[in-house]
Amino acid sequence: MTTLSNEALNQLFHDARTFNKFTNEPVTDEQLQAIYDLAKMGPTAFNASPARFVFIRSPEAKARLEPTLADGNKAKTMAAPVTVIVAYDTNFQEHLPTIFPAMDVKGMFDANPEMTQTTAFRNGSLSGAYFIMAVRAIGLDAGPMSGFDNAALDKEFFPDGRFKSNFLINIGHGDASGNYPRSPRLAYDVATQTL
Template sequence: MATSVSNEALAQIFTEAHTHTTWQDKPVPDTLIKQLYELTKFGPTSANCCPARFVFVTSQEGKEKLKPCLSSGNLEQTMTAPCTVIVAFDAEFYEQLPTLFPYADARSWFTSSPEAAYETAMRNGSLQGAYLMYAARALGLDTGAMSGFNPTLLNETFFADSTWKVNFLLNIGYGDGKKVHKRLPRLSFDEACQVR
């Protein structure tokens, strides 16, 4: 039977973690990026569909390619982050289902319905993006998720010859803890939840 993680772990991942927009000049090593994915991939998705795809932009060349796609408000924090992840999804994720979910002909659930395929890819890809954020925090990294970018331009720039589509962007690295904003309020249980 599973037991609760320590209060220190909960604080690092949830209660004391902040969104970061300023970064220390400290790279995220490729070995840590691989470890990050190895944790993320175990997060659950419906029918094990695993539609998320991740592009880890760490090089100056990659950042310059990404730069024109960014809104002005996200430019500095992204260009100075040691790693920016393009959290994407594969619009044809269902092609992997015979391997990922061999218990049924799950591929046919989506080949006949583009709407169901898109909804499934977005919902489960977003879940996997959230798993990536919490895996990063668990590994001692800080994160800053963003939606301020031009998706059409980004897809043309990075995914023109593929079935991948951008969902959101995520800066990861070692944040400058002196420059985080004060924690903003959250909704109370009674405001956000019902038990029936």
């Protein structure tokens, strides 16, 4: 492997921001497919792939989402071209015989609900992060956020209880006028240790 160009690193990390405001330019079905096709390639334990992504784009779906949002997140989310519910499948192991044929691990998860929950949440979170990077990689912008009522959202969108919401991502073509000044990051010697 080779190091990515400075231009690519800037797009993915250095110049990328959390966007609170987007232009009216739509996000296409082809772009959503391209984002998922990149994000799904990120590693997860046993290739479990527990993340599930629900694209909220129609006015009807936005109206269902709005009551679950914290007041400070309503206006920007209603205006975003697409809001993604990043959720995880609490019964992801059902797919393991197909997506992890190297060995039979489904029974291990069936027998241990606590490990299943931990694996679903952790690896679903990883996949949500991959999704943000995929958004940036195809030239769009992302505004990930918490600030919503998970229980209310799950009742509205996942009433059978199998999927659980983790966080939300607004995506589209970012409008930098809605950005806060970039906050500092922790220094290397504060955040890391080498043993």
